[in-house]
Amino acid sequence: MDTLVQLLDLTVRSSVPLLLACLAGLYSERSGIVDIGLEGKMLGGAFAAAATAALTGSAWLGLLAAIAVSVLFSLIHGFASITNRGDQIVSGVAINFIAAGLAALVGQAWFNQGGRTPQLQSEQRFGELDLPFVEALADVPLVGPIYSDLISGHNLIAYIAFVLVPVTWWVLFRTRFGLRLRAVGENPAAVDTAGISVSWARYRAVICCGILCGIAGAYLSIGVSAGYVKDMTAGRGFIALAALIFAKWRPVSAMWACLLFGFLGAIEIRYQGVALPIVGIVPVQLMQALPYILTVVLLAGFIGRAIPPRAGGVPYSKER
Amino acid sequence: MNAPLPRWVDIGLIPLINVAVAFIVAGLVVMFVGESPVTAAYLMVKGAFGNGYNIGFTLFYATTFIFTGLAVAVAAHAGLFNIGGEGQAYIGGLGVGLVCLSLDSILPWWLTFPLAIAGAAVFGAAWAYIPALLQATRGSHVVITTIMFNFIASALMVYLLAGVLHKEGDPAPQTRDFAAGGQIPKLDWLFKPLGLDMGSSPLNITFLLALIAAFVVWVIIWRTRFGYEVRTLGISPRAAKYAGMREVRLTVLIMMISGGLAGMMALNPVMGDQARLQLDFVEGAGFVGIAVALMGRSHPAGIVPAAILFGALYQGGSELAFDMPTITRDMIVLIQGLVILFAGAMGSLFTPAVARVFAGVSGPSKSDRTRYGSPEEKA
Known part of the structure; x- marks a missing residue:
């Protein structure tokens, strides 16, 4: 029981950044802007958060800086792909490199620690929160450990991430903004005919994407760790992209996909080199590759069909 | 509709402008971290050739x-x-x-x-x-x-x-x-x-x-x-x-x-x-x-x-990283990203301006803008 709770706790921890990035991608891709720059935006956000927290001593300013930097990258992506009608994939690739290069260069110039930021004190980070009645419930069988070890004891950003799942669903499927956002991703010409600006709708979507990527970055550098280290996103942006496809561009499914991939990550950390019943020792690399393999299998159409938003990746130009 | 751009402009000048802009932005970053872009460029060329x-x-x-x-x-x-x-x-x-x-x-x-x-x-x-x-x-x-x-x-x-x-x-x-x-x-x-x-x-x-x-x-x-x-x-x-x-x-x-x-x-x-x-x-x-x-x-x-x-x-x-320790090899990653951005995703950013210079008219007509912005034009 204890090991299971610990494993699930680790699952939640590793899925939070995936979930935030995945929801970020959801906003963008639902509006027809393919974004493979999630990784770069998260990395830029992580660096900005840690650098700001180290310089100002405030975790909240760190979070704001992360969001600002990430949104800036989103706007560059938007300018290239919406206003300039450039190739969205090329632009996303560019963002990934620019973020990685800038974070390392500026980090080295400011802190002179090989691209790292200084170790942060606990008040410069988002600490773990204890939910009410944790003490009282801790000894209750079954519910106690689940509540006090699994549900309680995460940082604020983790709770925000999970709250954002129903919020995103509501925004996308129950508001006018969400309707327009999905419409420009499916049929921009129809939205244009209705007299609504396609560009503005898409810009708002990529800004939402930037905000969430920034929060994801802050979670990594000032949430679960105490500072920025080089390339700390370690491909999470791409796993989030995989999760987004896995979830077929739906918010609640996105949460399950991220929890699944987070669970694979947790097993990888927890059972490295341990022989499991029946299968024996699973190579750690297989666990690492599994999210990608599963996504390819899904994309191939062997387990359901993943149909992306129809206008995804296509720049919109008005009729001549 | 304006005449199409001369071939050498399309395949020579515009890519050059794009790459030059990428390098100028990289130079600004070098200035931002407090080093001289001119010295950095000199050290880089010397280090390469x-x-x-x-x-x-x-x-x-x-x-x-x-x-x-x-x-x-x-x-x-x-x-x-x-x-x-x-x-x-x-x-x-x-x-x-x-x-x-x-x-x-x-x-x-x-x-x-x-x-x-x-x-x-x-x-x-x-x-x-x-x-x-x-x-x-x-x-x-x-x-x-x-x-x-x-x-x-x-x-x-x-x-x-x-x-x-x-x-x-x-x-x-x-x-x-x-x-x-x-x-x-x-x-x-x-x-x-x-x-x-x-x-x-x-x-x-x-x-x-x-x-x-x-x-x-x-x-x-x-x-x-x-x-x-x-x-x-x-x-x-x-x-x-x-x-x-x-x-x-x-x-x-x-x-x-x-x-x-x-x-x-x-x-x-x-x-x-x-x-x-x-x-x-x-x-x-x-x-x-x-x-x-x-x-x-x-x-x-x-x-x-x-x-x-x-x-x-x-x-x-x-x-360069050896001579100027503030500028690590990550500079290359940045330049690479900027080249991809300006030569790739924003490849047509300067086309209307160049076209205006060559056509000698005050501004491109709407049809031109869509033409240069269409995805087929970029490769």
Whole structure:
């Protein structure tokens, strides 16, 4: 029981950044802007958060800086792909490199620690929160450990991430903004005919994407760790992209996909080199590759069909 | 409607402006971190071309980037974005490694080398085959699948290099060193008559192979029926279909050529320099290929100079990091990103302005703007 709770706790921890990035991608891709720059935006956000927290001593300013930097990258992506009608994939690739290069260069110039930021004190980070009645419930069988070890004891950003799942669903499927956002991703010409600006709708979507990527970055550098280290996103942006496809561009499914991939990550950390019943020792690399393999299998159409938003990746130009 | 731009402006001036803007932005970043961009540029050029040894390194890196640049370019002609050069090169290295490990003490290098070329190409092509087939037959987007295959390749190679291929007792996950039959000659003799002493720089005969590959790619794309069909497919899939071209076959073949070219990149570091298969030997070269292809406008005549420029950036960047410790090698990653942004995603940013200058009118008409912004115009 204890090991299971610990494993699930680790699952939640590793899925939070995936979930935030995945929801970020959801906003963008639902509006027809393919974004493979999630990784770069998260990395830029992580660096900005840690650098700001180290310089100002405030975790909240760190979070704001992360969001600002990430949104800036989103706007560059938007300018290239919406206003300039450039190739969205090329632009996303560019963002990934620019973020990685800038974070390392500026980090080295400011802190002179090989691209790292200084170790942060606990008040410069988002600490773990204890939910009410944790003490009282801790000894209750079954519910106690689940509540006090699994549900309680995460940082604020983790709770925000999970709250954002129903919020995103509501925004996308129950508001006018969400309707327009999905419409420009499916049929921009129809939205244009209705007299609504396609560009503005898409810009708002990529800004939402930037905000969430920034929060994801802050979670990594000032949430679960105490500072920025080089390339700390370690491909999470791409796993989030995989999760987004896995979830077929739906918010609640996105949460399950991220929890699944987070669970694979947790097993990888927890059972490295341990022989499991029946299968024996699973190579750690297989666990690492599994999210990608599963996504390819899904994309191939062997387990359901993943149909992306129809206008995804296509720049919109008005009729001549 | 205005007259179209002169050809030299379209294929010469505008790419140059784009790349220049990328470098200017990089210069601003250098200023931002408190160093002089002029000094940095000087140190970089000196580090890349200052003496024979440096030139040897520049061309060594360029060799790698010619292969990965060509790989991205051939796929781009078919309208496919092969972002998986990194993984294909990694697996290509497995092909090279297996040939060398099994034959290096039996055969001389001039017999192992052709086999290693075949090994690299076949393994790289095989790694591109599944994404290509899925794209052609099941509509799974090749960008996403090749990204996924990069990660799968990386996991697979770690598994192999720490497992069956691992040299007993070596702390690093790598194979044993290749014997003489698995090492190829350096190229310093070729540059000796020019008065260049390349010393111990790793430039090797793969460089010549890269130039041959560039020529062969030109022939395939512009001088064969297959190339014509590929370009038709890239510009207008519907026209290709209407003309009876076989889309599935074309897609799979061109992606395999692309993967094969990416795989051949592995010959350069694995056989030409390290003489063993080691972890992460690709070092992002697959992604540099994207910048090289965009800068070279997917034409071998543009890719070779673009690859040499990036080779110079890599070599010059290392020397720069040595002389100017505030500017690490990550500068190259930034420049690479900026080149991809300005030469790729924003490739048409300055076209209206240049067109205005050439047409001598006050502003482009609306029809012009849509014309220059249409995706077919960018390659």
